[in-house]
Amino acid sequence: MDVGGGTKMGGVTSVMDDRAGAAVALQRGDFAGAVALLRSHLADHADPEARLELAQLLVLGDELDEPRHHLTLAVQEFTQGGLPRRAAVAASRLGFLYGGFGSPVAARPWFARAWRLLEGQGPCLELGWVAVADVGCNVDDPATLQERADLALDLARRFGDTTLEAKALADGGLALVEQGRVEEGMSRIDEALALVISGATGDPLFTGLTVCSFFSACACVGDLSRMQAWTELLRTARLIGDHGIPVLTSHCSSVYGHLLCTVGQWGEAESVLEGAYAMAEGMTFSKRIHAVTALAELRTLQGRLDEAEELLLGCDHYLEALIPYAKLHLARGDFELAAGVTRRGLRLLGADRVRRVDLLSVLVEASLAQGDLATATTAARELGDIVAVTELPTLAAEGRFAAARVSAAAGDVDAALAELDRALAALGDIDLPLTRAKIHVELARLQAGVDRGAAIAEARAAAAIHARLASPMPPEASTVLSQLGVGDGLRAPGVRRARLCRTGSRWTFCCDTQTFHLRDTKGLWYLAELISHPGVERHVFDLVALTDPADAEGLAVRRALGDAGPVLDGRAKDAYRRRLEQLREQAEDAQALGDDDGAVRLEAEIDALVAELARAMGIGGRDRRLSAGAEKARLNVTRALR
Numbered sequence: 001m002d003v004g005g006g007t008k009m010g011g012v013t014s015v016m017d018d019r020a021g022a023a024v025a026l027q028r029g030d031f032a033g034a035v036a037l038l039r040s041h042l043a044d045h046a047d048p049e050a051r052l053e054l055a056q057l058l059v060l061g062d063e064l065d066e067p068r069h070h071l072t073l074a075v076q077e078f079t080q081g082g083l084p085r086r087a088a089v090a091a092s093r094l095g096f097l098y099g100g101f102g103s104p105v106a107a108r109p110w111f112a113r114a115w116r117l118l119e120g121q122g123p124c125l126e127l128g129w130v131a132v133a134d135v136g137c138n139v140d141d142p143a144t145l146q147e148r149a150d151l152a153l154d155l156a157r158r159f160g161d162t163t164l165e166a167k168a169l170a171d172g173g174l175a176l177v178e179q180g181r182v183e184e185g186m187s188r189i190d191e192a193l194a195l196v197i198s199g200a201t202g203d204p205l206f207t208g209l210t211v212c213s214f215f216s217a218c219a220c221v222g223d224l225s226r227m228q229a230w231t232e233l234l235r236t237a238r239l240i241g242d243h244g245i246p247v248l249t250s251h252c253s254s255v256y257g258h259l260l261c262t263v264g265q266w267g268e269a270e271s272v273l274e275g276a277y278a279m280a281e282g283m284t285f286s287k288r289i290h291a292v293t294a295l296a297e298l299r300t301l302q303g304r305l306d307e308a309e310e311l312l313l314g315c316d317h318y319l320e321a322l323i324p325y326a327k328l329h330l331a332r333g334d335f336e337l338a339a340g341v342t343r344r345g346l347r348l349l350g351a352d353r354v355r356r357v358d359l360l361s362v363l364v365e366a367s368l369a370q371g372d373l374a375t376a377t378t379a380a381r382e383l384g385d386i387v388a389v390t391e392l393p394t395l396a397a398e399g400r401f402a403a404a405r406v407s408a409a410a411g412d413v414d415a416a417l418a419e420l421d422r423a424l425a426a427l428g429d430i431d432l433p434l435t436r437a438k439i440h441v442e443l444a445r446l447q448a449g450v451d452r453g454a455a456i457a458e459a460r461a462a463a464a465i466h467a468r469l470a471s472p473m474p475p476e477a478s479t480v481l482s483q484l485g486v487g488d489g490l491r492a493p494g495v496r497r498a499r500l501c502r503t504g505s506r507w508t509f510c511c512d513t514q515t516f517h518l519r520d521t522k523g524l525w526y527l528a529e530l531i532s533h534p535g536v537e538r539h540v541f542d543l544v545a546l547t548d549p550a551d552a553e554g555l556a557v558r559r560a561l562g563d564a565g566p567v568l569d570g571r572a573k574d575a576y577r578r579r580l581e582q583l584r585e586q587a588e589d590a591q592a593l594g595d596d597d598g599a600v601r602l603e604a605e606i607d608a609l610v611a612e613l614a615r616a617m618g619i620g621g622r623d624r625r626l627s628a629g630a631e632k633a634r635l636n637v638t639r640a641l642r
Contacts, residue, residue, distance in 0.1 A: 018037045018038065018040045018041035019037070019038065019041050019047075019050055019053075021033075021037045022034040022035075022037035022038045022041070022053070025037060026057075026204070027202075031057055031060065031204075034057055035054065035057050035058065038050055038053060038054040038057070039054065042054065042070075046077060048073070048074040048077035048078045048081070048083075048086065048090065049074075049086070051070035051071065051073055051074040051077070051090075052070075052071070052074050052086075052089065052090055052093065054067070054070055055067035055068075055070040055071045055074070055093060055097075056093065056203070056204075056205045057204075057205075058070075059096075059097060059205060060204060060205055060208070064097070067097055068094065068097060068098075071090050071091075071093050071094045071097065072094065074086075074087075074090040075087050075090045075091050075094070075113075078090055079117075084117045084118070084121065085117070085118065085121055085124055085126035085127075086126065087117050088113075088114040088115070088117035088118045088126055088127075088130050089114070089126050089129050089130065089133075091110050091111075091113045091114040091117060092110070092111060092114035092129065092130045092133035093133065094107075094110040095107040095108070095109075095110035095111035095114065095133060095134070096133050096134055096135075098110065099134060099135075099138060105591065105596055105599045105600055105603060108591065108596070109596070111130075111133070111134070114130045114133070115130065118130060123155060123158070124155070124159075125155055125156075125159045125161055125164065127151070127152075127155060128151065128152035128153075128154075128155035128156055128159075128161070128164050128168065129152070129164060131148040131149070131151045131152040131168075132148060132149060132152045132164070132167050132168055132171050135209055135212060135213075136149075136170065136171040136174045136175070136209070136212065136213040136216065137174065137212065137213065137216040137319075137320065138319075139171075139175075140319055140348045140349060140350055140352070141349070141350025141351060141352070142174070142175040142176075142178035142179050142350065142351050142352045143175070143179070143350055143351040144350065145171055145172075145174065145175040145178075146172055146175035146176065146179070148171070149168045149169075149171040149172030149175060150168075150172060152164055152167070152168035152171075153165060153168035153169060153172060156168055162195055162200040162201055163200075163201040163202060163203045163206055163207070164206075165192075165195065166192045166195040166196055166200070166201045166206075166207070166210045167192075167206050167209060167210050167213075169188045169189065169191050169192035169195075169210075170188070170189055170192040170193075170209075170210040170211075170212075170213035170214055171213050172185075172188050173185040173186060173187070173188030173189035173192065173213065173214075173217060174189070174213040174214075174216055174217045174220075176188065177189075177217040177220050177221060177354065178217075178220060178351075178352040178353065178354050178355070179351050179352070179353055180353040180354065180386070180389060180390030180392060180395070182221055182390075182392055185217060186217065186221075186223070186226065189213065189214050189217055192210050192213075192214070193210075193211070193214055193230055193233075193234075196210055196211060196234075197233050197234070211234065211252075214230065215227070215252055215254075215255040215290075216255075218255055218259065219255045219258055219259070219290075220354045220355070221354065221392060221394070222259055222262050222263075222394060222432070223259075224256075224259040224260075224263065227255060227256060227259060228256075231252060231256070234252070253272050253273070253275055253276035253279065253291070254273065254276045254280075254290040254291040254294045254295075255290065255294070256272055257269045257270075257272035257273035257276060257294050257295075257298070258273075258290075258294040258297070260272060261294070261297065261298050261301065262432060262434070263431055263432065263433060263434075264433045264434050264465075264469035265469070266298065266301065266302065266469070269298055270298060273291065273294050273295040273298055274295065276290075276291040276294070276295075277291045277292065277295050279291070280292075289315060289318050289320050289321065290320065292311050292312065292315060292321070293311075293312070293315075293318075293320050293321050293323075293324045295311055296308040296311040296312045296321075296324045296328070297323075297324040297327065299311065300324065300327050300328050300331050303331070305328060305331055305332055308324070308328050309328060312324060312325055312328065313610060313613055314607075314610040316341075316580070316581075316584055317584060317587070317606075319345070319348055319349070319355075322341055322342075322344065322345035322348075322359070323345065323355060323358045323359060323362075325341050326338050326341040326342045326345065326359060326362040326366075327362060329341060329366075330362050330365055330366055330369075333369075334574075334577075335366040335367075335369040335370045336366075336370070337577060337578065337581060338362055338363075338365075338366040339363055339366040339367060339370070339375075340581050340585075341581065342359040342360070342362050342363040342366065343363070344581070344584065344585055344588070345359045346359055346360070346363075347588075348588070353386045353389075353390055353395070354390075354392070354395065356382075356386060357383060357386055357395045357398050357399065358398075360379045360380075360382055360383045360386075360402070361383070361398050361401075361402055363375070363376070363379040364376045364379045364380055364383070364402045364405060364406065365405070367379065368405060368406070368409050373406070373409055373410060376405070376406050376409065377406050377410075379402070380399075380402045380403050380405070380406040383398070383399040383402050383403070384399055384403060386399065387399035387400070393426045393427055393428060393430055394427070394430065394432060394435070396423070396426035397423045397424075397426045397427050397432070397435055397439070398423075398435070400419045400420070400422045400423035400426060401419070401420065401423050401435075401438065401439060401442070403416075403419045404416040404417075404419035404420045404423065404442060405442070407419060408442075408446055413446055413450065416442075416446055417443065417446055417447070420439055420442055420443050420446070423439050424436065424439055427439075433465045433468070433469055434465075434469075436465060437461075437462045437465040437466060437477075438462075438477075440458045440459070440461045440462035440465070441458070441459070441462045441477045441480055441481070443455075443458040444456070444458035444459040444462065444480055444481070444484060445480045448480075448483065448484060452484070455484055456484050456485070456486060459480065459481045459484045459486040460486055462477065462481065463481060463486055498510065498511040499511075500524075500527070500528055500531065501528075502520070502524075502528070505519075505520050506518065506519060506520060507519075507520060507524050507528075521640065522637075522640045523640035523641045523642070525543075526543045526637055526640060526641055527641060529543060530543075543637050544633050544636075544637065576609055576612065576613050577613075579609060580606060580609050580610070580613075583602050583605055583606050583609070584606065586602050587599050587602040587603055587606065590602060
């Protein structure tokens, strides 16, 4: 197996039955067999190449300790054997491993060591592999990512390594997309995927990272059709799906779900994202970050803010989480924190124009809500500069919308209306209904005092979009429509109905022409009671009484005992959130200055605060209460429902 490119270590490539068998096992997709054979080989041989191969297979299985052990020894053995290039590859794999398990402070020195080991070595494949050792979407600045990808691509083609070529094409394509050069970037990514589908890339880990960059690029620009087309081919090649690599399958579903959110298909998005989240459980956080952030963003759109916070808790050092975090704070009305998170994200993003637009849009809204017109104007001006040099109509629409909001706040309604008209024109025929509805609502709000008839027409257009999507309107949009006498009571066509009823000792579930019969359980009693009263909170003891009415007196006593209040009250949680944001900024400053010891201390304090917040949150992000007599009942009811 040629893992990471380069020449095998001299003196170690004699007859090795176990290693040869591992290569055969890997070719037929038997990862467990390949791992077993490599372990057997290493029991009798000090072989750093085999350690490198084994570590990469174990990383696919989401292990940390054993691959870390083998990679550390591989760095030592390669160095002692006078092979600094191979030692550099092993060191870069350690950096990737630490970063993947959520420890960027530990990852940095290993990447730095890899580059130092290659000093004075001249052009070589190992230089290319170190350049693209990390996951493309983990590199904050796309200009840096592109520079490294271009270096790796030149070396891959010079030395004929198609696996490295595919990884470099995909990373470089992602970097171009993030900078707004969409057609050029997607062209590179298509070429990379063609190599993957053809079977020219033999390394499963780096094949996966190549596909990961494709998914990330689709998420950046909302390219649902391209994502669907390649997904079918990737399923056929068994890279994703039931027999694919789990992390890829989860990432694919997360991106698909996120794109469904952007086109307003929230029902399908919820099903897809919950499946991706369940699939990612047990993986390292870096491998499930896409599922977590996509589901959190949907929960924010749905107004389920506590659940969104519970999902995002502790992952705000990942760049992918900063946009959903900022949107969560904005939705919660915590405009100071929303602005703080966006400013931190903007410092980290470098030349990433696509994600800058999202963060700048949040900054505009947060600043306007705080009455800070100057900051909002500056952010809108930067948005305008980005729109002027990108190819994406979606970014143009967001930039125009932000400019309109600032003009309206400054009292120039005519300029605001003109910008909103340009925003609609920028969208053209692109199916982004929620963005379109947002623009119509703002047009209705601004025209209400100028031309009521035009305002009502815009309000009806927004209501029709939400009715078609069967998605709820944001509260502020509903207020505008209500003031204009336009209800949001339009109903989406083709609504399906389901029925759950009890007959004798069995339950019957019907939907359309399908019918299922289920045995009687406590969980079904609880479920029937909950869905028969949608939107109504029920105390857990009320549910328990349904299946155990004889214990009414005991339930009354336990209810009367009450509890000692929440673990953390609202003021304490708010203080924790602000302290976490301060510590995160300090930790990033320490890393930028090379103060690794200081960064480690700050990360430890961050972890302690996150643990306290997590301890205070129950299921769905609700407050967990001290000494709750209902806690045991809640656990039992939850178990029965599941």
